[in-house]
Amino acid sequence: MTESIRVKIVLLITVLTILLLSGCSTIPKQTADTQPPLRQFDEVVQIEDGAKGEVQVSDPLEGFNRGVYRFNYYFDKFIFLPIVNVYTFIMPDYAEDRVSNFIDNIYEFTNFTNNLLQLKFKETGITLARFAINTTVGVAGLWDPATSMNIRRQPEDFGQTLGHYGVGNGPYLVLPVLGPSNLRDTTGLVADMVAFNYAYSQVENGWMEDNDIKLIFSAVTAVDKRKRQPFRYHGTGSPFEYDLVRTLYTSMRQVQVEH
């Protein structure tokens, strides 16, 4: 086992090195023999001046992003997913669901603060009610009786809050391990994390004071999150998967911000 992990780490470093050494040009390399195609972009694609095409997203770092996308593919394949597989192999499905609920309940904090910051008082109230019900009736959040009572989660994060107040996406970013994002949402992610850590460190005699437990909690959260995300890098088999993911991520966030 340790041997195979070592092999994987070496492999990962190799991949990273190749990634850094390889240039990030997004334009295909032309040679003296290069000939234009029958169907050329300028003739086939007609878009009104100033408008963006359906799959065009501001992506000035595209070369770098595509490299990170590739890195994530290998990271998933050789490190992240094997860990997730061990986790799901060891844990009974029932226990996995309890873990998921527990984590979701703790992170209601983020939904609460961001609903409040957007002055969505009804949603803030719902989030508070969910937390109260699930923490008590749902035994510290292990179960989610609130949803069965039709009190649904009101997901909001700081990226959405920024968007709500008119902050634009900024350039698209593919984050190592975490995947698709953009400058605004990455900022949001960091802000939420800082706020969360601060809040839970204030809880007196809170279990978050113990560094070991904190570490385990973060690790389990990461594994649980990956487990619940069915997306697999290059699982679609489409040569345009990067473009599709970029478009869908941006669209999804747009819908979430507007909500």
Next chain:
Amino acid sequence: MRKIFLLVLTFLVTCSLVGPAVAKKPYFFPYVNPYEATVMEVPAVYEAKLPEKVPTKVFRIHPFPERKTPDVFWYDQGLECSLVYQKDEAPLIFIIAGTGARYNSPKMIHMQKAFYQAGYHVISISSPTYSSFVINASKSMLPGYLYDDAEDLYRAMGLALDKVKSKIKVTDFYLTGYSLGGIQSAYVSLLDETEKKFNFKRVLLVNPPASLYNSVSRLDKLLDGNIPGGIKNLNVWYQDLLKSFSSLYAEMGYFDLSGDFIYKAYKRRPPREDFLASLVGLSFALSSADMMFTADVMRGGGYITQKNVKMNNSTSLTPYMMVGIRTGFTDYFHEYFYPYFHAKDPDLTEQQLIDQLSLNHIEKYLRSSKKIGLLHNQDDIIMEPGEVDYLHGVFGDRAQIYPTGGHCGNMNHPDVVRFMVNFFDGQEG
């Protein structure tokens, strides 16, 4: 006393005779509009009950091991196939995916589960139009010619079986496929008559096109013809789509993509038909973009990519994708596909090639071969008027035609699943 006994007996016999007929509910599908049926997920009550997990092994085959994969497809390491297996000896069914679909697309997974539940091993093969199939398993790397596709599929099926032979015990072979995979199944079956590697016992074509050209012409028109102002307004249309998602989210208070949610939303506000039609068109346009780009790169470029350029993992493919979306299957046929065959045979006309790409072309075989059956929907949107009736005539009592279901929309309906399984078990639907 004896009379009473006889009376009771008669009553019981009548009941047992009438019983099943009365108990069998008539076919009902919740979406009457064929575009709705094709696009929308159905609520769980209209879906067959299938096992949640089935024992599956995913593996790769390399039909042309000496072929070098271009850098731009760096993630491709061979054609993935899957085996769903029984512990004991069992018949094996091959299933071929529809246009652009992979071995584990949702429809394929449903079929795998249904046949597993019925006691079959299942080997799933991605569509010859699927990018990885073009890269690894297509000899000409130019998908769409049914005889060539059938040879490629046959080769892939043989290699797939070789890979898993030691793991399973097989009694007989069966074959099915949906949509493009349906018409390809017919040609694979025809090839098997001479190659005799599998000697398929039964073959079922699910929602196959009668004529490839007719069906792709219809699909091409769905996108361009249903976007207000045509395809040049695709970006505007897409933004409208997002707005309607937003307002749906606001109205429902939550959002997911389950059949139950979609049906609830549909009940509140049925989407317009032109919108659904353009959605079907877009889905096919994305598949065709994948296929054309892959075929073009594999064959050295010149159609939508430049000849003699080097692409790698950081090359931006967005411009090619946008050209691909705007290049219909019919454009591909006239500008790229036909010229290739015309160069090989200067006497071949476009019309002759179009005629070859059909079930009509092998009608004699379909009429005479009693092992081939047909499952279709009267309102299938990929069919020209009269084509379903034509196929009904060819297959006669080996055809099962449902009144509604659109294009493959009802494949997971309990009645349809039962029909498919019974067909292979050799029972009447």
